[in-house]
Amino acid sequence: MAEVTLTGLTKHYGAARVVDAVSLSIASGEFITLLGPSGCGKTTTLRMIAGLAAPDAGRISLAGADVTGLPAHRRNIGMVFQSHALFPHMSVAENVAFGLRMRGLARGPRAERAQAALERVHLGAFGARLPAQLSGGQQQRVALARALVFDPHVLLLDEPFGALDRKLRELMQDELRDLTRRIGITAVFVTHDQEEAMILSDRVAVMNAGRIEQIDTPEAIFERPATRFVADFMGFGNIFDGHAANGTITAGGLCLRAAPPGPADGAVQVALRAERIALAAADTAGAENAAPGRITAATYHGTLTTYRMAPDNGGPELLVREASAGGTRFAPGARVVASWPAQAVRVLTG
Amino acid sequence: MLSRPATFAMLAPVLLVLILLLVLPVGYLISFSVLARGTGPQTLGAFTMANYGRLFGDTYYLALFGRTLWLSALTTAIAALAGTCFAWFMWQSGRRWRGPLTILILSPLLISIVVTSYGWVVLLGRNGAINTALEALGLISAPLRLIHNDFGIVVGLVHVVIPFMVLCVLAALERIEAVLGEAAMTLGAQPWRVLWHVILPLAMPGVAAGTTIVFCLSLSAYVTPAVLGGSGPNFVTTMIYDLFITQYDWPFGAAVAAVLLATALAIVILYQRLLARLGAEA
Numbered sequence: 218m219a220e221v222t223l224t225g226l227t228k229h230y231g232a233a234r235v236v237d238a239v240s241l242s243i244a245s246g247e248f249i250t251l252l253g254p255s256g257c258g259k260t261t262t263l264r265m266i267a268g269l270a271a272p273d274a275g276r277i278s279l280a281g282a283d284v285t286g287l288p289a290h291r292r293n294i295g296m297v298f299q300s301h302a303l304f305p306h307m308s309v310a311e312n313v314a315f316g317l318r319m320r321g322l323a324r325g326p327r328a329e330r331a332q333a334a335l336e337r338v339h340l341g342a343f344g345a346r347l348p349a350q351l352s353g354g355q356q357q358r359v360a361l362a363r364a365l366v367f368d369p370h371v372l373l374l375d376e377p378f379g380a381l382d383r384k385l386r387e388l389m390q391d392e393l394r395d396l397t398r399r400i401g402i403t404a405v406f407v408t409h410d411q412e413e414a415m416i417l418s419d420r421v422a423v424m425n426a427g428r429i430e431q432i433d434t435p436e437a438i439f440e441r442p443a444t445r446f447v448a449d450f451m452g453f454g455n456i457f458d459g460h461a462a463n464g465t466i467t468a469g470g471l472c473l474r475a476a477p478p479g480p481a482d483g484a485v486q487v488a489l490r491a492e493r494i495a496l497a498a499a500d501t502a503g504a505e506n507a508a509p510g511r512i513t514a515a516t517y518h519g520t521l522t523t524y525r526m527a528p529d530n531g532g533p534e535l536l537v538r539e540a541s542a543g544g545t546r547f548a549p550g551a552r553v554v555a556s557w558p559a560q561a562v563r564v565l566t567g
Numbered sequence: 568m569l570s571r572p573a574t575f576a577m578l579a580p581v582l583l584v585l586i587l588l589l590v591l592p593v594g595y596l597i598s599f600s601v602l603a604r605g606t607g608p609q610t611l612g613a614f615t616m617a618n619y620g621r622l623f624g625d626t627y628y629l630a631l632f633g634r635t636l637w638l639s640a641l642t643t644a645i646a647a648l649a650g651t652c653f654a655w656f657m658w659q660s661g662r663r664w665r666g667p668l669t670i671l672i673l674s675p676l677l678i679s680i681v682v683t684s685y686g687w688v689v690l691l692g693r694n695g696a697i698n699t700a701l702e703a704l705g706l707i708s709a710p711l712r713l714i715h716n717d718f719g720i721v722v723g724l725v726h727v728v729i730p731f732m733v734l735c736v737l738a739a740l741e742r743i744e745a746v747l748g749e750a751a752m753t754l755g756a757q758p759w760r761v762l763w764h765v766i767l768p769l770a771m772p773g774v775a776a777g778t779t780i781v782f783c784l785s786l787s788a789y790v791t792p793a794v795l796g797g798s799g800p801n802f803v804t805t806m807i808y809d810l811f812i813t814q815y816d817w818p819f820g821a822a823v824a825a826v827l828l829a830t831a832l833a834i835v836i837l838y839q840r841l842l843a844r845l846g847a848e849a
Binding site for chain 1: 746760769
């Protein structure tokens with residue numbers, strides 16, 4: 218059964234339509250991420266589910282009941298904010314117990330359940346402290362415990378790990394994934410970090426300009442983007458306007474064969490994954506798609522090295538990403554042959 | 568960090584002003600309080616504790632101290648309640664109204680206290696606007712006594728001190744992250760419980776600072792009780808004025824001033840201790 222259903226959800230700020238007819242059905246126990254750049258409407262969508270923003274049109278239902286007109290405090294949702302939003306004047310235990318207190322639970326059972334929730338996030342010994350006495354990661358774990366302690370219909374997370382450093386963020390992502398799977402809660406997560414979305418989600422909804430561009434499993438989104446925006450956001454690196462004739466796509470001077478092939482004829486957009494292009498100093502025999510050319514730029518990133526390559530036939534420049542192996546392999550000006558499998562070429566529909 | 572002499576140098580101007588303009592004259596004045604009245608109108612006699620004996624031995628003076636403390640406390644309580652409400656309203660009202668509301672709340676400070684006090688006379692006097700209006704409406708047959716009594720003092724004092732209260736509470740409210748209120752709502756708190764459990768406790772440091780300032784201002788107010796209070800000494804400050812200017816009894820006036828200063832200091836210190844303890848418990 219769908220735990221969260223959004224139907225035609227729309228929101229304007231002034232003349233700007235920040236959320237544009239978003240419809241989404243989230244199954245019970247599912248972890249969904251709204252992924253997109255800042256200003257794409259993902260946070261506003263989340264705030265409308267929470268009841269912190271009112272939609273101009275559309276409906277929201279939680280656990281089968283229409284909650285569109287219901288204020289936040291009557292929706293039974295748990296929410297984690299980027300700034301953790303712990304109450305600075307209450308102890309950690311009081312923070313976690315707050316939702317239970319608002320639900321009229323007596324002091325005794327309240328304290329017991331808060332303690333259990335704190336133990337679930339490995340902070341059982343920290344109940345008496347004030348939030349300011351905890352580290353950033355600990356504060357965010359308290360916020361998580363506070364949002365889960367009253368068994369909400371759905372857990373909403375608004376870029377909760379945005380303020381944490383990379384290492385801590387990865388640790389928290391693992392913990393969050395384990396915890397949500399273990400208790401089987403439905404979760405909606407908002408982020409602009411595609412890697413984070415991949416790691417955590419059952420499904421990812423990529424948002425752009427207030428609309429959902431594509432919604433699918435992380436693998437499908439990453440491997441098979443439907444639109445130019447999604448391909449770009451997923452870091453394909455090379456997106457070209459091309460033309461299909463007799464099943465062969467040409468873009469500039471490049472001849473691209475795609476698998477699966479796109480339409481037989483007409484204008485198409487194609488995306489080519491930068492890290493699936495191989496560079497070789499000599500001709501690579503037998504490659505389906507290959508182009509000789511010259512390196513125009515090389516940038517060493519550490520784990521990766523990126524190259525820009527201008528094909529000899531005057532086609533568009535190619536971006537190539539490869540794992541660094543002992544440093545930069547080619548200097549600008551070097552002659553190379555770029556080749557890629559047909560599976561790295563994706564025909565886009567929009 | 569600055570070196571120790573440099574830190575002291577930063578303090579020096581304020582210390583100098585405090586010592587020259589406050590500690591020395593006030594200390595000098597208070598030194599009169601242990602002297603007897605001289606034979607001439609402004610001369611001083613020998614060392615004595617009689618001035619303090621007279622003050623603590625006479626229920627008239629003690630009652631006046633009691634009245635002053637009570638009216639100051641009442642003023643503080645009313646200002647705290649009204650000022651907190653107003654500050655909360657300003658905080659909620661958003662950017663567009665902030666400017667006009669700030670000017671509105673600061674307006675008592677922009678005009679001389681003498682002028683605002685006589686403004687209250689015009690409004691609340693025997694033939695003032697309020698009495699005239701009430702009589703015209705037939706609600707009263709004889710004018711109400713709205714000034715030259717304690718009511719007048721409290722109304723006038725609240726008007727003068729409320730800007731300080733509002734600014735203190737507003738400063739505390741502005742430091743509260745809006746997301747805390749939202750978090751409380753998502754946790755199931757109705758709006759009034761958000762206010763009670765989250766916003767008010769976090770605004771408390773502002774209320775504490777505001778009440779301290781407002782109480783001290785009320786206790787030491789002179790113009791308001793002089794203009795709006797009843798005839799004769801009605802406040803410790805007006806009595807001090809009377810002793811110095813009308814009766815030329817500087818030693819006794821100094822003793823009353825010293826006791827007022829000590830009372831104010833003692834109350835502020837006790838209040839700060841109480842607040843610190845409440846803060847530690849919360």
